[in-house]
Amino acid sequence: MTQGEHRPNPEEAQPAPDAAAETPHTAHGAPEAVGLHDETLGVGGVLTAQLVEAQSKLAEMQDAYLRAKAEADNTRRRAQEDIAKAHKFAIESFAESLLPVKDSLEMALKVETPSIDSLKEGVDMTLKQLVAAFDKHRLVEVNPQPGEKLDPMKHQAISMVPAEQEANTIVSVLQKGYMISDRLLRPALVTVSQAA
Numbered sequence: 299m300t301q302g303e304h305r306p307n308p309e310e311a312q313p314a315p316d317a318a319a320e321t322p323h324t325a326h327g328a329p330e331a332v333g334l335h336d337e338t339l340g341v342g343g344v345l346t347a348q349l350v351e352a353q354s355k356l357a358e359m360q361d362a363y364l365r366a367k368a369e370a371d372n373t374r375r376r377a378q379e380d381i382a383k384a385h386k387f388a389i390e391s392f393a394e395s396l397l398p399v400k401d402s403l404e405m406a407l408k409v410e411t412p413s414i415d416s417l418k419e420g421v422d423m424t425l426k427q428l429v430a431a432f433d434k435h436r437l438v439e440v441n442p443q444p445g446e447k448l449d450p451m452k453h454q455a456i457s458m459v460p461a462e463q464e465a466n467t468i469v470s471v472l473q474k475g476y477m478i479s480d481r482l483l484r485p486a487l488v489t490v491s492q493a494a
């Protein structure tokens with residue numbers, strides 16, 4: 299070797315080991331399991347995929363919930379509108395069935411010199427029109443017969459009177475009652491026999 303030449307150090311002459319070829323060590327100096335880093339990335343990828351899928355399902359469920367809530371709100375609103383229309387229609391229908399009754403009464407008042415018979419005939423015809431309107435709308439009389447047992451759900455006792463019949467039975471009807479569609483509109487006013 300000539301003077302000035304640099305003689306390589308045996309340690310320097312060896313190529314540096316490849317970082318990828320090194321055996322990984324743990325903090326304690328023990329070799330790390332080969333491929334653990336790759337497996338961690340694989341688990342991370344799976345977890346990320348699961349997270350994305352869960353978020354997607356959550357978004358779908360939120361959308362479905364919002365749609366169902368909107369549909370329920372719409373159904374509730376339509377039902378309320380239908381009920382309001384049904385009430386309005388029922389009132390209109392009942393009022394319409396009473397118009398002929400009013401017409402008949404007005405015609406009766408226009409007759410200048412009515413006879414008793416014509417008045418009676420007119421009142422009878424008007425009453426039939428009114429009864430037909432009541433029947434059409436299921437407005438039913440509550441008109442108990444003497445001797446029937448007092449029914450507090452349909453009858454209202456005004457007084458108790460001595461009578462030769464069983465106690466708490468109807469003696470007379472002072473005013474008829476009415477029911478509409480199985481619901482009491484007005485109780486019949488009655489007198490009731492008192493206990494002996």
